[in-house]
Amino acid sequence: MKSYSLSGKIFDGLNALFLIFMALITLYPFWHVLVGSVLPYEESIQSGFHLFPKKMSFEAFEYVFSKSTIMQSLFVSVFVTVAGTVYQLFITAITAYPLIKQDLPGRSAIFLFIIFTMFFGGGLIPYYLLIKNLGMVNSLSVMIIPAAISTYNMIVLKTFFQNIPVELEESAKIDGAGYMKIFFRIILPLSIPALATIGLFIAVGQWNNWYTPMLFLNDKELWPLAMVLRDILINNNMELTRAGSFISEEFMLADTIKNAVVVVSVVPIILVYPFIQKHFVKGVMIGSIKS
Structure with missing residues (x-):
């Protein structure tokens, strides 16, 4: 010892x-x-530090879950996060894997072209016109399809693929396996730590994305929870303002409702972490070091 x-x-x-x-x-x-x-009205109107509430009230959460707009946005966020994460992981993986092949024609040029997009973009107006011409304005596809790949995530995953022993692929080729079978049966199963790590980054980004719906989603029924939260916190939703403007125990302060909305929006994405915790550190370390 x-x-x-x-x-x-x-x-x-x-x-x-x-x-x-x-x-x-x-x-x-x-x-x-x-x-x-969870502060009741009589405590929430008092200024000062509240480490523990003397009393607890769940009226704010009852109000939040009674609002169809908030619940609809929660389902939209779940759908966009799940679909966007799976889609981006797949596109990132099938882009990174060919780039580790030395015999890929134009490999260096393709990689430099992808790296170029990290530093230069077309600008907001051309991007908006492109999305509009593609017919994705006011459609949930605008939150999934355009964000197909992150160059940084692709580089991390490419580095991870390079650490997988090449002898595994050679053995599979001897047994008659093609590139697609090797990719799905060998590369992806061995890359679960890296995929879980990158998937967490993508999921958090998708869940917290309010900028894209602000630009392209005019229908409030399509708003994700992050956009609804922004509307409540920044644009000072009039209904919540009226609910908090009466000095009466029958009404809750708008700040209490805002805090409840924040809790509802944060808890689901936090619950994802325990399921991939065992892969997270390993994925970060291996994906960042080339042996």
């Missing part, structure tokens, strides 16, 4: 205290919003 000197124990203790302090700083905003969402 390894023994530690006094200086080593002091360092470990200070390091632990520092990490605990940083964790508290990170978690406090979430806790503040969570507490604010």
